[in-house]
Amino acid sequence: DASTHMLFLHFFFNDTATTEIYTLSLHDALPIFILPSRFPVAIKLAFLIGILITVGMSLLGAVIIHNQIELMNDQIYSNGRTVVVQMAEAAKEPILANDSLVLDVLTYSLATADNVLGTTIYSAERKIISTTGYSPFDLKAPLSNRTKLFLNSSLNTFEWEWKNSPTGSLDAVSFVSPVHFEGVIVGYVLTSFSRQAMTQSINDAVRSIIS
DSSP, X not given: OHHHHHHHHHHHHHOHHHHHHHHHHHHHHHHHHTSOTTSOHHHHHHHHHHHHHHHHHHHHHHHHHHHHHHHHHHHHHHHHHHHHHHHHHHHHHHHHHTOHHHHHHHHHHHHTSTTEEEEEEEETTXXXXXXXXXXXXSTXXXXXXXXXXXXXXXXXXXXXXXXXXXXXXXXXXXXXXXXEETTEEEEEEEEEEEHHHHHHHHHHHHHHHHO
Protein backbone atom coordinates (compact mmCIF):
# COMPACT_ATOMS: atom_id res chain seq x y z
CA ASP A 1 0.00 0.00 0.00
CA ALA A 2 1.00 3.67 -0.07
CA SER A 3 2.32 3.77 3.50
CA THR A 4 4.52 0.73 2.90
CA HIS A 5 5.82 2.27 -0.34
CA MET A 6 6.66 5.54 1.39
CA LEU A 7 8.40 3.67 4.24
CA PHE A 8 10.55 1.80 1.72
CA LEU A 9 11.48 5.02 -0.06
CA HIS A 10 12.38 6.67 3.25
CA PHE A 11 14.65 3.77 4.21
CA PHE A 12 16.13 3.51 0.72
CA PHE A 13 17.20 7.13 0.48
CA ASN A 14 18.14 7.66 4.14
CA ASP A 15 19.94 4.46 5.14
CA THR A 16 23.70 4.97 4.65
CA ALA A 17 24.53 1.36 3.84
CA THR A 18 21.70 1.11 1.29
CA THR A 19 22.66 4.37 -0.39
CA GLU A 20 26.28 3.30 -0.71
CA ILE A 21 25.32 -0.06 -2.22
CA TYR A 22 22.91 1.61 -4.63
CA THR A 23 25.53 4.17 -5.69
CA LEU A 24 28.17 1.53 -6.30
CA SER A 25 25.72 -0.58 -8.31
CA LEU A 26 24.78 2.36 -10.52
CA HIS A 27 28.46 3.10 -11.02
CA ASP A 28 28.93 -0.46 -12.25
CA ALA A 29 25.89 -0.17 -14.53
CA LEU A 30 26.94 3.04 -16.31
CA PRO A 31 29.47 1.38 -18.64
CA ILE A 32 26.60 -0.61 -20.19
CA PHE A 33 25.02 2.49 -21.60
CA ILE A 34 28.28 3.75 -23.11
CA LEU A 35 29.22 0.51 -24.81
CA PRO A 36 30.02 0.97 -28.51
CA SER A 37 27.03 0.68 -30.79
CA ARG A 38 28.60 -2.36 -32.50
CA PHE A 39 27.70 -4.47 -29.47
CA PRO A 40 24.48 -6.40 -30.07
CA VAL A 41 21.39 -5.33 -28.13
CA ALA A 42 21.15 -8.81 -26.64
CA ILE A 43 24.58 -8.44 -25.01
CA LYS A 44 23.68 -5.04 -23.64
CA LEU A 45 20.43 -6.41 -22.24
CA ALA A 46 22.24 -9.36 -20.68
CA PHE A 47 24.64 -7.01 -18.95
CA LEU A 48 21.77 -4.80 -17.82
CA ILE A 49 19.80 -7.74 -16.42
CA GLY A 50 22.89 -8.92 -14.57
CA ILE A 51 23.41 -5.49 -13.03
CA LEU A 52 19.73 -5.25 -12.07
CA ILE A 53 19.94 -8.60 -10.33
CA THR A 54 23.07 -7.43 -8.50
CA VAL A 55 21.35 -4.22 -7.43
CA GLY A 56 18.29 -6.14 -6.28
CA MET A 57 20.33 -8.61 -4.25
CA SER A 58 22.38 -5.77 -2.75
CA LEU A 59 19.24 -3.89 -1.70
CA LEU A 60 17.75 -7.07 -0.26
CA GLY A 61 20.93 -7.67 1.74
CA ALA A 62 20.88 -4.08 3.02
CA VAL A 63 17.27 -4.44 4.16
CA ILE A 64 18.03 -7.74 5.92
CA ILE A 65 21.02 -6.21 7.73
CA HIS A 66 18.98 -3.13 8.71
CA ASN A 67 16.21 -5.32 10.13
CA GLN A 68 18.73 -7.49 11.97
CA ILE A 69 20.32 -4.42 13.56
CA GLU A 70 16.91 -3.17 14.71
CA LEU A 71 16.08 -6.60 16.13
CA MET A 72 19.38 -6.87 18.01
CA ASN A 73 19.01 -3.35 19.37
CA ASP A 74 15.52 -4.18 20.66
CA GLN A 75 16.83 -7.37 22.26
CA ILE A 76 19.69 -5.53 23.98
CA TYR A 77 17.35 -2.94 25.45
CA SER A 78 14.86 -5.62 26.46
CA ASN A 79 17.63 -7.50 28.25
CA GLY A 80 18.67 -4.30 30.04
CA ARG A 81 15.13 -3.75 31.33
CA THR A 82 14.95 -7.38 32.44
CA VAL A 83 18.22 -7.06 34.37
CA VAL A 84 17.13 -3.93 36.26
CA VAL A 85 13.71 -5.40 37.10
CA GLN A 86 15.35 -8.56 38.48
CA MET A 87 17.79 -6.42 40.42
CA ALA A 88 14.89 -4.45 41.91
CA GLU A 89 13.24 -7.68 43.02
CA ALA A 90 16.49 -8.93 44.59
CA ALA A 91 17.01 -5.61 46.41
CA LYS A 92 13.51 -5.44 47.90
CA GLU A 93 14.06 -7.39 51.11
CA PRO A 94 17.51 -5.90 51.87
CA ILE A 95 16.05 -2.41 51.44
CA LEU A 96 13.22 -3.19 53.84
CA ALA A 97 15.68 -4.73 56.31
CA ASN A 98 18.11 -1.82 55.85
CA ASP A 99 20.80 -4.39 55.09
CA SER A 100 23.48 -2.26 53.43
CA LEU A 101 25.97 -5.14 53.28
CA VAL A 102 23.74 -7.29 51.08
CA LEU A 103 22.91 -4.27 48.91
CA ASP A 104 26.63 -3.57 48.45
CA VAL A 105 27.15 -7.16 47.36
CA LEU A 106 24.29 -6.85 44.84
CA THR A 107 25.56 -3.62 43.30
CA TYR A 108 29.15 -4.82 43.14
CA SER A 109 28.29 -8.17 41.57
CA LEU A 110 26.24 -6.52 38.82
CA ALA A 111 28.70 -3.69 38.19
CA THR A 112 31.47 -6.22 37.48
CA ALA A 113 29.46 -7.82 34.66
CA ASP A 114 30.40 -7.21 31.03
CA ASN A 115 29.17 -3.92 29.54
CA VAL A 116 27.91 -2.61 32.91
CA LEU A 117 29.19 0.86 33.83
CA GLY A 118 27.56 1.09 37.23
CA THR A 119 24.66 0.25 39.53
CA THR A 120 23.00 2.35 42.23
CA ILE A 121 20.27 1.52 44.74
CA TYR A 122 18.20 4.37 46.17
CA SER A 123 15.80 4.68 49.05
CA ALA A 124 12.20 5.76 48.52
CA GLU A 125 13.40 9.30 49.25
CA ARG A 126 15.93 8.97 46.39
CA LYS A 127 18.90 8.85 48.72
CA ILE A 128 21.79 6.61 47.69
CA ILE A 129 21.95 3.41 49.75
CA SER A 130 24.56 1.56 47.71
CA THR A 131 26.47 2.42 44.53
CA THR A 132 29.28 1.04 42.39
CA GLY A 133 30.71 2.46 39.16
CA TYR A 134 29.27 5.39 37.23
CA SER A 135 25.85 7.00 37.32
CA PRO A 136 24.30 9.74 35.17
CA PHE A 137 23.46 11.49 38.46
CA ASP A 138 27.04 11.61 39.76
CA LEU A 139 28.55 14.98 40.65
CA LYS A 140 29.44 16.78 37.38
CA ALA A 141 27.70 14.05 35.37
CA PRO A 142 25.26 15.15 32.62
CA LEU A 143 22.12 14.54 34.74
CA SER A 144 23.47 15.56 38.13
CA ASN A 145 20.72 16.63 40.56
CA ARG A 146 17.96 15.43 38.19
CA THR A 147 17.07 12.17 39.89
CA LYS A 148 13.42 13.14 40.38
CA LEU A 149 12.97 13.28 36.63
CA PHE A 150 13.87 9.60 36.16
CA LEU A 151 13.32 7.98 39.56
CA ASN A 152 9.55 7.62 39.62
CA SER A 153 6.84 4.98 39.42
CA SER A 154 7.71 4.03 35.82
CA LEU A 155 10.30 1.74 34.31
CA ASN A 156 12.55 4.25 32.55
CA THR A 157 15.20 3.96 29.87
CA PHE A 158 17.39 6.85 28.76
CA GLU A 159 20.67 7.44 26.93
CA TRP A 160 23.39 9.83 28.03
CA GLU A 161 26.98 10.86 27.34
CA TRP A 162 29.67 12.04 29.73
CA LYS A 163 32.60 13.27 27.69
CA ASN A 164 34.73 14.39 30.64
CA SER A 165 34.21 11.58 33.12
CA PRO A 166 37.15 10.62 35.38
CA THR A 167 38.02 7.78 32.98
CA GLY A 168 37.30 9.58 29.71
CA SER A 169 34.29 9.70 27.42
CA LEU A 170 31.29 7.56 28.35
CA ASP A 171 28.44 6.68 26.01
CA ALA A 172 25.76 4.94 28.06
CA VAL A 173 22.18 3.83 28.38
CA SER A 174 20.55 3.56 31.80
CA PHE A 175 17.59 1.56 33.05
CA VAL A 176 15.65 2.52 36.19
CA SER A 177 13.11 0.39 38.02
CA PRO A 178 11.12 1.24 41.15
CA VAL A 179 11.22 -1.30 43.96
CA HIS A 180 7.69 -2.19 45.07
CA PHE A 181 6.44 -3.82 48.26
CA GLU A 182 2.70 -4.35 48.63
CA GLY A 183 1.97 -1.60 46.14
CA VAL A 184 4.30 0.94 47.77
CA ILE A 185 7.59 2.19 46.30
CA VAL A 186 10.35 1.46 48.82
CA GLY A 187 13.31 2.29 46.60
CA TYR A 188 14.79 2.43 43.11
CA VAL A 189 17.46 0.59 41.15
CA LEU A 190 19.56 2.22 38.43
CA THR A 191 21.83 0.24 36.11
CA SER A 192 23.93 1.78 33.34
CA PHE A 193 25.38 -0.08 30.34
CA SER A 194 28.05 0.94 27.87
CA ARG A 195 26.54 1.76 24.49
CA GLN A 196 29.98 1.46 22.93
CA ALA A 197 30.12 -2.20 23.91
CA MET A 198 26.57 -2.71 22.63
CA THR A 199 27.43 -1.09 19.30
CA GLN A 200 30.51 -3.28 18.99
CA SER A 201 28.39 -6.39 19.57
CA ILE A 202 25.99 -5.30 16.82
CA ASN A 203 28.86 -4.55 14.41
CA ASP A 204 30.38 -7.97 15.08
CA ALA A 205 27.03 -9.61 14.35
CA VAL A 206 26.65 -7.65 11.09
CA ARG A 207 30.14 -8.66 9.97
CA SER A 208 29.31 -12.30 10.67
CA ILE A 209 26.14 -11.97 8.54
CA ILE A 210 28.05 -10.39 5.65
CA SER A 211 30.82 -12.97 5.76
